[in-house]
Each structure stands twice: as structure tokens, then as C-alpha cells.
Amino acid sequence: MEMELEEIRGTFKPELIPPECGGEIDDYEEALHVLMKFVGSMASALEQVSGRGANAIVYQAGKRMGHDAGKLMEKTDNLENAMQELSQILGKEFFFEMWKPSSQESFTIERSGETEVKLLFRDCVVRQTLRRTGLPQKGPLCYLLYGYMVGAVEEVMDIKGKLDIDHVGPNACLKTLTINWGGK
């Protein structure tokens, strides 16, 4: 089958990218679909080859990204401020908010030197990628976001953190962020 291809022609100088190659919104959509399939297949192949080790690899990758992102943020020892800064960095594609059951007074719970806060991820590109590829949630790709969150929080607050998944759904996922104030 012959493919219809609209050729983009322009002048290209070093370091000067012609704006015409930015493409139309439909081109972005197509690229997004390809990328989602690609990333999804990669995550599932990684799991097939390295089993549970896949989670650790992806987690480390996410954590590194999180630490890098955290360097751009202002340091704080206030958890709520850190969450606000983080939500700005993660942007609307990873829209999350703090969540608590109605019986709980505040968003944070203190227990033996640790602070817990529940985070409800309403929008998530990882979730979309998994659903696009037909993969279950809670797999290695989800660890990318955990790593990212933990890395960023560790960087901003200079603490040690961990993130656990409480529940996943097609429209939102609940996670618990635990902060160990003992430092890194």
C-alpha cells in the first residue's frame, strides 16, 4: 500500500530548527500513540526478562529523574509545601492531590518518627500508557512514578521516603508516601 506523505520542506541551518517541522496536533497524537505502545512493550519485555528485578530497574530510573527535578525546586521541610511544589513540577499530566478518609482529621499521620500522607493521582500518563497497551496497573512502569516521587521528595526535603500503592483504578490511584525524618 502506498502511504500518503506530506513532505515538509524548509531551510536548515546548524542550531536553527525550522518551525515547520514542529508538526500539527494530529502528528503529535500519532507520535503519542506510537510512544505509548513502545514504552508499554518495553516495560512488559523488561518484566519478562528480569522478573521482579524490572521494578527495581525502573524505580531507580524514576528516582534519578526525581532527584534531577527536585534540584530545580526550593528546599523545604514542610510536607504540604513540598507536595505543592512537586505538583507544579509534575504538571497537569500527573495531577495529584492529598487525600484522607472523612474520619481522619488531618492529611498527615505521625507514627514513630515517620509521617504518612496519602496521595491521590487523578491524571497519570503511566496509567494511560498501560491502558493503551492493555497492561495491568501496579507493574514495573508504575515504579517509574514511585521512583520519581520519592527522588523528588528526598531531594527537596533532604529526607528518606518511600511510596506504596494502596489501590489502583481506571480513574485514580491512591498511594501512601512515608517520610522518615532521620534523613538520608
Place this chain on the structure above:
Amino acid sequence: MVKIEIDEDACVGCGSCVEDCPNDVYEMDEAKNKTRVVKEEDCMACLSCHEICPAQAMEHQDIHVAKRLYIDRKVSNAINKII
């Protein structure tokens, strides 16, 4: 706040939503053998109950609907023209 409606005619009383919901939003009404909403205020609109319900008996109103950028708009538009 989230508002949840249960279609009692559709609900087959399997109890899957009661089992699945992490926030105990549902409870079984043993007399009617139907689910009932008891803690609407704790619903976080994850919609995992929608996925598990075999009868598609629930509706969540006024919730944040997560983006689904993976939906193929060309296919959706074609389907919308038919349906």
C-alpha cells in the same frame, strides 16, 4: 462531593463492589440482596468498582474524569457517527 447512584434493577447482588472498594463506600443490603451506598463521602472516584461490576449498575456523578489521551479520536469519531 461525589454522588453515587445504584441501578437496583441492574444490580445482581454479587457483592464485588463491596469487596473491591478500598474505602468501604458500599455495603450489602442483605434483605434486598442489592448493594447500597453507605459512605459516599469517602469515595475517591477511582472507578475500580465500575470495572468490577458485572452489571454496570453504578453511576458516579460530578467527579474528576481522568484524561485518556490514548483514545483514538479518529476511531471514536467514526463510532460516534454510527451510534
